[in-house]
Structures are given as structure tokens and as C-alpha cells.
Amino acid sequence: MKKLATKIALLFALFVSTANAQSYKMTDIGVKAEIDAVNIEIQFYTPSIVRVLKYPQGNVCTKQSLSVIKKLEKVAFRTKKVGDNLVLTSKSLSVSINMNSGQVSFNSGNQLPLFKEKAGTTSFTVMNDAGEKSYTVSQSFELEKDEEIYGLGQQQQGKMSKRNVSLKMVQGNLDDYIPFFQSVKGYGLFWDNYSPTQFDDNKEGTTFKSEVGDCIDYYFMNGGNADGVIACMRDLTGQAPMFPLWTYGFWQSRERYKTQDELVDVVKKYRELNVPLDGIIQDWRYWGNNYLWNAMEFLNPGFQDPQKMVDDVHALNAHMIISIWSSFGPMTKQFRELEKMNALFNFKTWPESGSEKFPVNKDYPSGVKVYDAYNPKARDLYWKYLNNGIFKLGMDGWWMDSTEPDHLDEKSTDFDNKTYLGSFRKVRNAYPLMTVGGVYQHQREVTSDKRVFILTRSAFAGQQRYGANTWSGDVTASWETLKNQISAGLNFSLSAIPNWNSDIGGFFLQKFKNPLENPDYRELQVRWMEFGAFCPMMRSHGEGYPREIYQFGKKGNPTYDAIEKYINLRYSLLPYIYSTSWQVTANQSSMMRALVMDFAADKQAINLNDEFMFGKSLLVSPVTKPMYWKNVAKGNDSVKVEDFSSVKTKEVYLPKGTDWYDFWTGEKVNGGQTIQKETPLDIIPLYVKAGSILLVGPKVQYATEKKWNSLEIRIYEGANGEFTLYEDENDNYNYEKGIYSTILFSWNDKQKSLTIHKRNGKFPGMLESRSFNIVIVSPAQGHGGELSTTPDKLVTYDGNKVVVNF
Incomplete structure (x- = not known):
């Protein structure tokens, strides 16, 4: 009888009913509660990281995260009731659930308030997701009035803090959206959802609202400071592997080298000039016409012997990477196989026309389609052709373009496309993670003798684990754009992905007439090169006009000399840079550091959008305004001339x-x-x-x-x-x-x-x-x-x- 009474008491302790018929059940990892027809689960992943799940009563949430790869640890925590609140406390974090409202709040281990949900804002709205019942999910949070937050990926707004910001988070060419932010108070929040998501911070609260979700799913982490938060996020989503030393040298590319001889000659010219160079990049169309888009073969007659091209580059002590895409033309072998697998998406992507001429002639549609990177067999096929067609030549890395992917003339019905993991709408923002991850994982299976190096245009949470450096997209050359790159790169790094760069000089040049002779553009190229010397990758690239150093004159010319100076400076800092990269891999550090990371208590510093730390020793303040040209009258017109x-x-x-x-x-x-x-021109x-x-x-x-x-x-x-x-x-x-x-x-x-x-x-x-x-x-x-x-x-x-x- 005594044993029966004890058993009943234990069962009562595990399942407790409140006065309002709310209930909770303790688990090995936290608690499950039912409050106002909503299930709430608190799961401790580590003493500093907790997961919060919410879903309508009667449903089951069995979601497998695409970003989070960490397994649950055995975490010691204690539980107690304090008034209407159920409080779970580990050594680093305290989580409280109000058993009347369902509001979840977070304190530090010593009970200092950090963050909380806004009561009554948990929302599930039934929606039809391409024939499947699902929900539009939303949750609002409360921040302190003067509390600054950072991250959310990369945007081109020129702002450091993400307060009073509204973002429609759908991956694009210039914007990489990562639904993660961290606070100057030393905590972070990862909203684990891959559908188009609206982020709003205003006087009503800080809100994530995602178009599709079987549940609300987010992770709260108490890192104590910015480095600690990033360490938590990488613990959850994967550590950043080492890049080879050569990737930290100088890179040259253009849109595009039209023959293999042209590409090799660029490397030869750098060697003749005694200007350091480690990487050369081949851009698109080496495969031939647009119907053969991304064939992963050298079908263009200008590339008659690709093995010789790679060997020639290597013989010059340089490395080569090459452009590959997330889409295929209708005449490629990949297209035909993927079509049989039902692994191609039916929406408009780049290029639209089979003709290479501009403007685009839509009378001759290219038929190019994006492949289903969510499908493991499609990723296998992608690598099969990449390995057999290019990697076996000795190619050193990959330039994965359009990894968002390009989605033109966007229609709501486009998101009904079926992927291996459900509708495109449901998983849309995770596309770059899946396609980049596929190449990384397959190359690792082939060899450990060569580190994976991927240059990619888009990213999502967790992508740091895949040996990728993200560039800021096809930006237009301007002084404002240059300045905006600084905060874009810093917020990207604050999103826990440490490797980032931009097209030095800007990709599009339409704002500049005769740019190589234009003093304004020449100065911009120098200042961008100076900034690029202190980014995780230093890479000059653009369309319209070539950007090699010798296009800007020769030794003795101020522009040429300044460019050469910063390339040499980059190489002199390689022991510092490579050692810093080890700290990124081994100790979750960041190479490009917003001032809030090292000077969080200095309110004058934390929102500066034109200064940053490169590693923990160097403060960099790029010049982002023109200084050394003036207008001079020439007949009825005026021309720009250098003025030093x-x-x-x-x-x-x-x-x-x-x-x-x-x-x-x-x-x-x-x-x-x-x-x-x-x-002066050669000093920042x-x-x-x-x-x-x-x-x-x-x-x-x-x-x-x-x-x-x-x-x-x-x-x-x-x-x-x-x-x-x-x-x-x-x-x-x-x-x-x-x-x-x-x-x-x-x-x-x-x-x-x-x-x-x-x-x-x-x-x-x-x-x-x-x-x-x-x-x-x-x-x-x-x-x-x-x-x-x-x-x-x-x-x-x-x-x-x-x-x-x-």
C-alpha cells in the first residue's frame, strides 16, 4: 500500500494541473506544458542554450532542423514554481513559463533579466501550403528601449543596429537572410524557420512571422558577450573548418576570361610585374551557349585544353577556382537526368534567353531550370558531374554563383513547387545551405588532401560548417555601396558565419563613364582595395571593364602604387591572418569584428558603420568618400581630373x-x-x-x-x-x-x-x-x-x- 501511494505521488509530480486547467510534465531535457490550447516545450541543449517549441494542441511537432546539428547534452537543471511561473534553471540560464499566459522569459543563471516574449503574441494561422495543411507562425518579443541588436545576415542598408528595421526575409542576390540576432546584452536568438519570414522591430515589439511552419521553433542562447553568443550558435549549427593558407592571398577575376590563354596570361602578367597573386577565377560560359548552361564541361572553343590550363596556373604557383551554378540548361546531361528524377523547379531563373546578346530576347527562352538541392540524390548527381568534369582536372575550389537561387518574376504559385522536403515555400531560405553543403560533403568524401574552398553568393544559418566564403552579391560601384559593405559584412559575421568578402571595385559600373580613366572610379578602386585587404578574402572582380592592377597604369602611377601597396601589405600580414583563422576554427572567434564585439560598453563605438577590428589587434577605418579629384572646365563641359x-x-x-x-x-x-x-591616397x-x-x-x-x-x-x-x-x-x-x-x-x-x-x-x-x-x-x-x-x-x-x- 505504501509503494502504491509513493507511485501515485510521483505520477502527480510529473503531471501537474493548474487552477486554469493548464498542465505541465517534466522531461529529462526540460518541460512540456499545455496552456490555452498551445503545447510548449522547453529543451536544454547545453547549460547556455535552450530550445523553445510551440504548436497547437492536438498536433505533434517532429521537425528535423536543417541548420542545427548539435545533439542534446545531459544538462543539470532544477525546477520550481514561483507564483504563476514555472522556472527551470541551469548553471548559466533560467527559463520561466507563465502558466496562465504561456509567456516565456529568460534570465541569466544569477537571475539578471535578459529577454522575454511579449505576452499574448504567439500566433498560429491555418494556411494551405501547396495542398498541405500548415500554419503561418508568429511570435513577438520585448527588448529594452535602448538595447541594440545585430546580425540577421547581410543587408545593404548601411546600418549596424537592427533596431527599428523591417525586413522581408527572402534570399536575394544582394541580401542574405539569417533569422538570428544577438544583443549587446550578450544573448542571441535563432528563429529556426526556412520559409519567407517577416522581421519587424518597432514600438509594438520585435517579431518574426514566417509564412509556413508546423511549429514555432527558436533557440535562445546566453553567451555573456558577442564572442560567447557566436560560440553558442556554432555549437548548435557547426564549426567553421580551416581554409588553405593560399586562400588568404590576393585573388583576381573578371566577368569573364573568354579563353584559357587569356586567363593564364593574367597570372603570367602578375608574375612579370612582381605583384603577389594566389588565385585566379574563371567566370561563366566556359561551357558554351546558354542551352548548355552549367554543363560542367569546357564546351566553349576558347577552352580547348582545360587540363593544360589548370596545369599552367599551378606551374605559376597560383590556384584556380571556377564558376558553377544551381541551375542547368535543357541540353545538358544533368538537366535530362534531373528531369527524370522530378528534381527541377518550374520558375523563371537566370538566364532567361538562349541568346547571349543584351538586352534579353525572351522570344528564345533558355529553358534553364534550378535543381532541387534538397534532394540527396540530386546533390549526388550534381557532384558526380562536377567531380568527373572539373574536379579531376585538379581544380582548387568552387565559385558557386546564384546559390540563393535566382528567382525572377517571383509569383506566389512558384512557391508551390514540390521539393524533396515539401513545398519550396516551406524550405526556400535554406537553399544555399543545401546546395553549398552538398558540394562540401561530397568533396570531403573524395579526399582529405585538399581543403574545400567555396566562394558563394548566398548563405543561411549553419553554412559556416561547409568551407564557404560568401560574397556580397553583384553590387553596383559607388561610394555609398562601398560604405554599405562594411556594415553588411560585420552583421554577417555577427550572424556566426565568419567568412565574407565583396567584389573589390563593385561589380556593375554603369554609374561611371570610362571608369578606368575616370579619377573618381580609380580612387574608388583604390579605397575598395584598401578595405578588401582587411576582409577574410581579398578579391578584385567586376563586369564591363577588366580590373587587373595593370589596367590602372604602371609603377609610379599613384593608383597603381596604392593597389600594389595593399596587396603587399596583405601578404605581410599572412602570419597574423592565418593564425587568426585558426582562432576562428578552434575557438569560435571572428576575423572581421564589429566594434560591439570588443567594446560593448562604449556606446559611441558600437553602432559605427565605417570602422571594425580585423582580428583582435587591428582597427580599420576605410575611407568611403572621394578626396582626390576635381572638375575642370573643358569647352562647354567639365571633366574630372586627379588633384593631389x-x-x-x-x-x-x-x-x-x-x-x-x-x-x-x-x-x-x-x-x-x-x-x-x-x-593620402595610399593611406587609410x-x-x-x-x-x-x-x-x-x-x-x-x-x-x-x-x-x-x-x-x-x-x-x-x-x-x-x-x-x-x-x-x-x-x-x-x-x-x-x-x-x-x-x-x-x-x-x-x-x-x-x-x-x-x-x-x-x-x-x-x-x-x-x-x-x-x-x-x-x-x-x-x-x-x-x-x-x-x-x-x-x-x-x-x-x-x-x-x-x-x-
């Missing part, structure tokens, strides 16, 4: 809480102030944080030309600091097996000593002994105000600990 008669300046804010060093002069400046920095404001240890590499023509056996170690006094030099075989996936080495440098500012710690790890080809040229940075005397890099001490290092005192 006076040096202009740019206003720069230096965040507080640290001192800063001018990278160019070594001058030390106090933080927390706005200064005017002189910006670039500052180094006090306490930084900056590693500078040798002058090279390509990334792996010289070993790092004599690095310059620059010390920026004023604070303690650390930097870890990371090295490996520069390609392949052996680093995943622990085959790499690290050397920790630490600076003690009070004692004025640098400790070079014992090397950890090893790899084939590793330097057993090397020298470090150590420089204590200060303004030079008699150097015209330029930085002196004369070594203060020369140290021989054999892998054992060395302490250098100053």
Missing part, C-alpha cells in the same frame, strides 16, 4: 578602454576620442591596440613562396598581451588529427619582457629552428614620421621557451 595638391583627412573614433598606435607612424594615441587622420586609418603582438611575414609573390623562418615580431606597449602563432601544412585536413603547431607569445608590460613559450605540436615540414626580429614599436626619428622597424633584438628560437627582456 593637398592631403585630406578622415574622422576616426578610437574606442575607449585602451590606447592605440598608428600603424603607419607608430604614434601612440589615447582611446575614447575622435581624431582627424591624414589620408589603421590602428593597433595597445598590448598587441603583431607578427609580420616576408615579402613574397604567393603565400607559400617562403617559409616563416624570419618573422618580425612587433610589440605595442601599454598593456599585457598574447598572440598564438599557428602553423600547419597549409592545406589538407591533417590539422583535424592534431597535426599542427602553435607558439604562444606573451608580453608583460610592467616587466617589459616578451616570453616566447615552448612550441606545442608538430607537423611534416615544420621549421625546427628560426629567428624572430623583435621590434618595440615607437615613432621613428628621422624617418619622415614613418614607423621604424629596426629590430631591437634578434632571437634564435629552437622550439624551447625564451624570455626576452627590454
Whole structure:
């Protein structure tokens, strides 16, 4: 009898009814509750990450996430009732459900309020999704009045904060939508839905409303700060693998190289000029006409021997990637096989015409169709042709264009197209994740000797796990566009995807007449190149006019010299950049860092849209306005001419809480102030944080030309600091097996000593002994105000600990 009473008591504890007939049941991972005909599930994934599911009573939610790959951990949490609230608390996070309203709110582990739903805003509206009953789902949240949020992917608005923003989130050429934001308070929210979604932040609340959803499904994460939030998001959706060292060199492309000889000659020209280059890219139509669109074969007569082309590029110590698309022309082998599989979508995409002439002649429709990347067999077929047609030639990577994909003359019925996973409407925004992921996963199955490198136009949550660098789309060249790239890239990085770049110089040039001779455009090209030197990928590209350095003159010309200077600067920073990329992979860091990441308490810094950190040491403030041309009368007209008669300046804010060093002069400046920095054509404001240890590499023509056996170690006094030099075989996936080495440098500012710690790890080809040229940075005397890099001490290092005192 006693045992029966105990059993009844236990059952009562697991299923509790409230006065309003609301109920809940505890689970191993959280709680299930029924409140006002809505099922609510709280699931702890980690002590810092919790999933919230809501769905109408009587339904079952069995959704398998496309973005989230993390398995549930065993999380210790405690539960208690506090008034009308059921509170679940782990060591890092407290989740509360109001058992009357169903409102969910979140506090830190020590009960500091972080975030909450807006009561009464959970909404399920029945809708017909291509013949299937589903719901339009919506949930609103409450933010503090002055609370800033960031992320949501990439948009071209020029704004950092996403407060008072309205976004129709459907993937496009210029916009990548990721339904994830993070707050300056140190938490993040991932709305796990792939259908067209409306995001609104206004005085009524902060709302996600998705066209299709079997349930409301979101993840709340308490990271403590921006890096912590990103670490949580990558823990959920996948870590970012390493790129090869060569991908961090300089890249050249154009729309398009029309023959293989033209492409190889560009690499040869860079080598003749002694201008560094690591990557060359072949754009579209190497396959021939539009009916053969994306055939993944070299059917264009200008590419008579593609194996020779790849071999020639490699013989010049460069690498090559090539354009591939998410669609196929009707005369391709892929099209015919996919059609039999019912794996082609029926909506308009690019190109519309079979004719290559412009304007588009719709009397001759191309018949090109987008393939169903949600279908695993379709992804298998895609790789089969890619592998047999191109990868086996030794191609080094992929330029996956139109991965959103292009959807022209958009109609509501287009979203009724059936995919392998339901209607196109249901999964539309996840298309880039699926198509990019298919190529990554298949290449990994083929070989581990070559790291996957994908340049792609679109992205979705979780895509960082697929070895992809997203570019900002076919942007139009203008000064405003250049400035907008900065906040676009920063918010993309704040969405937990660390690899991003833009077409240096802008893709479309219609705003500029004779751009290569136009002083305004030439200056824009230089300033964009300066910005590009501090992005995760440095790549010059565009249509209409070629963009190679020699198109802008020759040595001695200010434009040419400035471009060459920043390409060389990029290469000198490769030890810093590659080591930073390791921090991205190993420690969930970010390379391109919004100021809110490192200076969240500085309200003057966090919404600046023209400054950022590159790694944790370098503050970059690109010039985004023209300075060095003027109009001169010429008959009845006026023409633009270069004017370098006076040096202009740019206003720069230096965040507080640290001192800063001018990278160019070594001058030390106090933080927390706005200064005017002189910006001749070849200078952008670039500052180094006090306490930084900056590693500078040798002058090279390509990334792996010289070993790092004599690095310059620059010390920026004023604070303690650390930097870890990371090295490996520069390609392949052996680093995943622990085959790499690290050397920790630490600076003690009070004692004025640098400790070079014992090397950890090893790899084939590793330097057993090397020298470090150590420089204590200060303004030079008699150097015209330029930085002196004369070594203060020369140290021989054999892998054992060395302490250098100053």
C-alpha cells in the first residue's frame, strides 16, 4: 500500500494541473506544458542554450532542423514554481513559463533579466501550403528601449543596429537572410524557420512571422558577450573548418576570361610585374551557349585544353577556382537526368534567353531550370558531374554563383513547387545551405588532401560548417555601396558565419563613364582595395571593364602604387591572418569584428558603420568618400581630373578602454576620442591596440613562396598581451588529427619582457629552428614620421621557451 501511494505521488509530480486547467510534465531535457490550447516545450541543449517549441494542441511537432546539428547534452537543471511561473534553471540560464499566459522569459543563471516574449503574441494561422495543411507562425518579443541588436545576415542598408528595421526575409542576390540576432546584452536568438519570414522591430515589439511552419521553433542562447553568443550558435549549427593558407592571398577575376590563354596570361602578367597573386577565377560560359548552361564541361572553343590550363596556373604557383551554378540548361546531361528524377523547379531563373546578346530576347527562352538541392540524390548527381568534369582536372575550389537561387518574376504559385522536403515555400531560405553543403560533403568524401574552398553568393544559418566564403552579391560601384559593405559584412559575421568578402571595385559600373580613366572610379578602386585587404578574402572582380592592377597604369602611377601597396601589405600580414583563422576554427572567434564585439560598453563605438577590428589587434577605418579629384572646365563641359595638391583627412573614433598606435607612424594615441587622420591616397586609418603582438611575414609573390623562418615580431606597449602563432601544412585536413603547431607569445608590460613559450605540436615540414626580429614599436626619428622597424633584438628560437627582456 505504501509503494502504491509513493507511485501515485510521483505520477502527480510529473503531471501537474493548474487552477486554469493548464498542465505541465517534466522531461529529462526540460518541460512540456499545455496552456490555452498551445503545447510548449522547453529543451536544454547545453547549460547556455535552450530550445523553445510551440504548436497547437492536438498536433505533434517532429521537425528535423536543417541548420542545427548539435545533439542534446545531459544538462543539470532544477525546477520550481514561483507564483504563476514555472522556472527551470541551469548553471548559466533560467527559463520561466507563465502558466496562465504561456509567456516565456529568460534570465541569466544569477537571475539578471535578459529577454522575454511579449505576452499574448504567439500566433498560429491555418494556411494551405501547396495542398498541405500548415500554419503561418508568429511570435513577438520585448527588448529594452535602448538595447541594440545585430546580425540577421547581410543587408545593404548601411546600418549596424537592427533596431527599428523591417525586413522581408527572402534570399536575394544582394541580401542574405539569417533569422538570428544577438544583443549587446550578450544573448542571441535563432528563429529556426526556412520559409519567407517577416522581421519587424518597432514600438509594438520585435517579431518574426514566417509564412509556413508546423511549429514555432527558436533557440535562445546566453553567451555573456558577442564572442560567447557566436560560440553558442556554432555549437548548435557547426564549426567553421580551416581554409588553405593560399586562400588568404590576393585573388583576381573578371566577368569573364573568354579563353584559357587569356586567363593564364593574367597570372603570367602578375608574375612579370612582381605583384603577389594566389588565385585566379574563371567566370561563366566556359561551357558554351546558354542551352548548355552549367554543363560542367569546357564546351566553349576558347577552352580547348582545360587540363593544360589548370596545369599552367599551378606551374605559376597560383590556384584556380571556377564558376558553377544551381541551375542547368535543357541540353545538358544533368538537366535530362534531373528531369527524370522530378528534381527541377518550374520558375523563371537566370538566364532567361538562349541568346547571349543584351538586352534579353525572351522570344528564345533558355529553358534553364534550378535543381532541387534538397534532394540527396540530386546533390549526388550534381557532384558526380562536377567531380568527373572539373574536379579531376585538379581544380582548387568552387565559385558557386546564384546559390540563393535566382528567382525572377517571383509569383506566389512558384512557391508551390514540390521539393524533396515539401513545398519550396516551406524550405526556400535554406537553399544555399543545401546546395553549398552538398558540394562540401561530397568533396570531403573524395579526399582529405585538399581543403574545400567555396566562394558563394548566398548563405543561411549553419553554412559556416561547409568551407564557404560568401560574397556580397553583384553590387553596383559607388561610394555609398562601398560604405554599405562594411556594415553588411560585420552583421554577417555577427550572424556566426565568419567568412565574407565583396567584389573589390563593385561589380556593375554603369554609374561611371570610362571608369578606368575616370579619377573618381580609380580612387574608388583604390579605397575598395584598401578595405578588401582587411576582409577574410581579398578579391578584385567586376563586369564591363577588366580590373587587373595593370589596367590602372604602371609603377609610379599613384593608383597603381596604392593597389600594389595593399596587396603587399596583405601578404605581410599572412602570419597574423592565418593564425587568426585558426582562432576562428578552434575557438569560435571572428576575423572581421564589429566594434560591439570588443567594446560593448562604449556606446559611441558600437553602432559605427565605417570602422571594425580585423582580428583582435587591428582597427580599420576605410575611407568611403572621394578626396582626390576635381572638375575642370573643358569647352562647354567639365571633366574630372586627379588633384593631389593637398592631403585630406578622415574622422576616426578610437574606442575607449585602451590606447592605440598608428600603424603607419607608430604614434601612440589615447582611446575614447575622435581624431582627424591624414589620408593620402595610399593611406587609410589603421590602428593597433595597445598590448598587441603583431607578427609580420616576408615579402613574397604567393603565400607559400617562403617559409616563416624570419618573422618580425612587433610589440605595442601599454598593456599585457598574447598572440598564438599557428602553423600547419597549409592545406589538407591533417590539422583535424592534431597535426599542427602553435607558439604562444606573451608580453608583460610592467616587466617589459616578451616570453616566447615552448612550441606545442608538430607537423611534416615544420621549421625546427628560426629567428624572430623583435621590434618595440615607437615613432621613428628621422624617418619622415614613418614607423621604424629596426629590430631591437634578434632571437634564435629552437622550439624551447625564451624570455626576452627590454
